Amino acid sequence: MRSTKQLARIFGEETASRVSNARLLVVGAGGIGCELLKNLSMSGFQHIHAIDLDTIDLSNLNRQFLFQRKHIKRPKAEVAIKAIKDFNPGIDATAGQANIKEPDYDVDWFSGFDLVLNALDNLDARRHVNTMCLAAHVPLIESGTAGYLGQVTVISGGKTECFECQPKAAERKTYPVCTIRSTPSAPIHCIVWAKDYLFAQLFGERADEADDDQGMDAEEKAENMEELKQLREESRDLSRLAEAMGSAGFPKAVFEKVFSEDIARLLSMKDMWKQRRPPTKLDFAALLERVSAEFDPAHPDDQSVLSVEDSCALFVHTANKLAHRVLEQQKQGSQGFLSFDKDDEDALNFVAATANLRSQAFGIEQKSIFAIKAMAGNIIPAIATTNAIVAGMMVMQAIMVLSQRMAECHTAYVSYNSKRARSIIKEPLATPNPRCPICRRRYLTLRVPDCSKTTLGDVISHVASLNGTERDLQLGDDIAVVEGSRILYDPDFEDNLGESLKSLGIIPGRMVTLTNEDDDEGLVVPVVLNIAKHQGNANGTQVQLAIEGFEKIPKFAPLPDDHQDNGADAEDGSEDGAGVVANDQLAVDNKGAIIIDDDTDAHASNMGYISDELSKRQLDDATTDDQGPSKRRALETDNTAAKADNDDIVVLD
Numbered sequence: 001m002r003s004t005k006q007l008a009r010i011f012g013e014e015t016a017s018r019v020s021n022a023r024l025l026v027v028g029a030g031g032i033g034c035e036l037l038k039n040l041s042m043s044g045f046q047h048i049h050a051i052d053l054d055t056i057d058l059s060n061l062n063r064q065f066l067f068q069r070k071h072i073k074r075p076k077a078e079v080a081i082k083a084i085k086d087f088n089p090g091i092d093a094t095a096g097q098a099n100i101k102e103p104d105y106d107v108d109w110f111s112g113f114d115l116v117l118n119a120l121d122n123l124d125a126r127r128h129v130n131t132m133c134l135a136a137h138v139p140l141i142e143s144g145t146a147g148y149l150g151q152v153t154v155i156s157g158g159k160t161e162c163f164e165c166q167p168k169a170a171e172r173k174t175y176p177v178c179t180i181r182s183t184p185s186a187p188i189h190c191i192v193w194a195k196d197y198l199f200a201q202l203f204g205e206r207a208d209e210a211d212d213d214q215g216m217d218a219e220e221k222a223e224n225m226e227e228l229k230q231l232r233e234e235s236r237d238l239s240r241l242a243e244a245m246g247s248a249g250f251p252k253a254v255f256e257k258v259f260s261e262d263i264a265r266l267l268s269m270k271d272m273w274k275q276r277r278p279p280t281k282l283d284f285a286a287l288l289e290r291v292s293a294e295f296d297p298a299h300p301d302d303q304s305v306l307s308v309e310d311s312c313a314l315f316v317h318t319a320n321k322l323a324h325r326v327l328e329q330q331k332q333g334s335q336g337f338l339s340f341d342k343d344d345e346d347a348l349n350f351v352a353a354t355a356n357l358r359s360q361a362f363g364i365e366q367k368s369i370f371a372i373k374a375m376a377g378n379i380i381p382a383i384a385t386t387n388a389i390v391a392g393m394m395v396m397q398a399i400m401v402l403s404q405r406m407a408e409c410h411t412a413y414v415s416y417n418s419k420r421a422r423s424i425i426k427e428p429l430a431t432p433n434p435r436c437p438i439c440r441r442r443y444l445t446l447r448v449p450d451c452s453k454t455t456l457g458d459v460i461s462h463v464a465s466l467n468g469t470e471r472d473l474q475l476g477d478d479i480a481v482v483e484g485s486r487i488l489y490d491p492d493f494e495d496n497l498g499e500s501l502k503s504l505g506i507i508p509g510r511m512v513t514l515t516n517e518d519d520d521e522g523l524v525v526p527v528v529l530n531i532a533k534h535q536g537n538a539n540g541t542q543v544q545l546a547i548e549g550f551e552k553i554p555k556f557a558p559l560p561d562d563h564q565d566n567g568a569d570a571e572d573g574s575e576d577g578a579g580v581v582a583n584d585q586l587a588v589d590n591k592g593a594i595i596i597d598d599d600t601d602a603h604a605s606n607m608g609y610i611s612d613e614l615s616k617r618q619l620d621d622a623t624t625d626d627q628g629p630s631k632r633r634a635l636e637t638d639n640t641a642a643k644a645d646n647d648d649i650v651v652l653d
């Protein structure tokens with residue numbers, strides 16, 4: 001094959017052969033994924049499986065060049081794989097339309113690949129693949145772009161930082177409740193109000209009234225007493241209105257409540273407007289009388305700013321449509337609530353119309369639906385060229401990993417600065433954070449003949465039976481077993497010992513973490529057992545529990561004495577070493593065709609996936625509960641993972 005020959009000429013026969021024999025998993029066939037699949041198929045890679053949960057949208061076609069208009073609504077991975085097979089018919093390429101988090105894609109499945117490449121767009125999936133690759137001992141190439149900024153890095157368990165070793169800067173904007181609900185002064189305040197408050201209250205899952213004062217201490221609550229009371233009343237009124245959904249007067253009732261009554265109530269709080277421009281009430285009937293004759297609320301122009309009258313007509317149209325959808329869902333027996341999705345036209349148009357009406361009331365600039373989509377969806381426009389550069393760098397890293405030239409792998413950044421249009425920066429791969437709650441783990445596989453017969457006690461006895469052998473797990477006597485955020489066993493909690501694994505929800509694909517209860521120093525590296533089916537026994541004799549994978553466990557550096565010296569413990573969200581590179585480091589590291597950019601500030605903010613919100617983690621001993629640190633960390637890991645994925649703007653106080 002031509003590409004293999006070319007590869008052999010550049011990198012040698014051995015590398016070319018490793019590349020052509022390697023089994024690759026590409027997760028995500030979107031902006032980066034399409035570029036990557038195209039590159040891989042043209043660079044000598046022969047065995048590729050791509051997975052993506054989504055289907056193709058019109059909005060993907062401007063940058064996902066393997067897709068054409070005729071492919072809209074077809075599965076991304078399938079179409080992308082078909083396209084690369086057209087380029088390179090000899091390739092062994094397969095596709096799956098699925099969420100990579102589905103239990104079918106378990107550790108055994110991941111172990112079937114030599115290399116995984118992430119081309120994802122969300123933190124939750126990235127974290128999941130990171131853990132699966134660590135558990136399966138498969139190297140991972142991680143990537144991300146945000147507009148002109150991009151990043152590629154290599155993750156190899158025990159050798160490099162993993163995706164969770166460092167906190168990522170929090171990008172999520174938060175706004176005080178009172179600004180959103182009472183004193184907006186910018187378009188985004190009105191958009192957040194329309195999306196997170198009005199839309200959510202009317203069509204979403206019923207919110208908890210107590211949320212209005214979340215985050216306030218007692219003093220703040222006392223100071224804001226009057227306003228909080230008003231806010232609660234407003235919410236209650238809206239909930240009552242939601243019950244009128246489907247009646248002819250529903251849109252008018254909502255309009256009059258939010259753009260007339262609530263504004264009158266705000267105006268009555270005179271102190272609020274001493275330093276601010278007071279809002280004005282809107283008149284529903286008067287606005288509807290002046291809607292332009294040519295305005296079609298079913299097909300609004302999303303590029304221009306609508307007149308306030310047309311926004312009112314759009315509000316009526318979309319409020320009716322959304323109400324209808326909720327009622328239909330209820331009729332079909334489901335709970336009947338919607339959550340905002342920027343790609344749901346009714347939801348977007350409702351939010352755009354109400355945000356603009358509110359802007360009108362508060363004398364704030366109005367925006368086109370297109371602009372509101374970007375703001376409501378927290379969207380940074382995707383740049384095809386950045387995706388292409390990142391995908392190219394991923395292929396280079398893939399070749400290096402497969403040819404076992406890890407020392408030549410890098411974290412590479414695509415960066416932007418006003419002096420130089422674009423540049424790429426690289427830095428050496430960082431070593432693992434010795435306190436990382438994900439990669440400082442010994443990932444092993446526990447083969448279980450039958451989870452409905454094997455008890456938790458059997459597992460504990462099996463672990464104990466390894467003591468003193470070469471497979472000693474070195475957990476000591478006081479073992480604790482944790483699954484997710486549940487404690488299954490510790491020396492003071494033996495209730496589950498007689499339970500079958502299945503009855504405890506421990507089935508193939510799940511992972512349980514074993515720690516030492518008394519390990520206050522955190523010296524024991526916890527063991528994570530991936531539960532897997534036993535492969536069976538050819539002789540027909542009864543198969544026993546078996547723990548596998550000892551030979552794949554990396555060596556872990558001892559914990560540093562200084563507990564402060566820990567990036568993952570950083571609480572302030574600062575990047576704290578997460579990608580900031582010293583200039584002198586660059587100077588010694590700038591071999592190759594890399595343009596060095598000396599703007600470290602730009603660099604610091606250019607990790608492709610920093611746009612994902614990372615919940616901050618507190619991994620050190622600051623937690624005041626009385627669980628041992630190892631078990632506590634195991635629990636925290638699971639809790640933070642659960643909190644992780646929410647890219648939306650949140651209203652906080």
Ligand SMILES: Nc1ncnc2c1ncn2[C@@H]1O[C@H](COP(=O)(O)OP(=O)(O)OP(=O)(O)O)[C@@H](O)[C@H]1O
Nearest residue numbers: 028029030031052053054098099100119120121125
């Ligand atoms: N858990 C997951 N399992 C499989 N694929 C995923 C998962 N999460 C995200 N993806 C896929 O990763 C890809 C990321 O690509 P990209 O960032 O270009 O997003 P997009 O959805 O194509 O674009 P946009 O968000 O701008 O509409 C998407 O195709 C998405 O479906």
Ligand SMILES: [Zn+2]
Nearest residue numbers: 162165436439
């Ligand atoms: Zn880590």
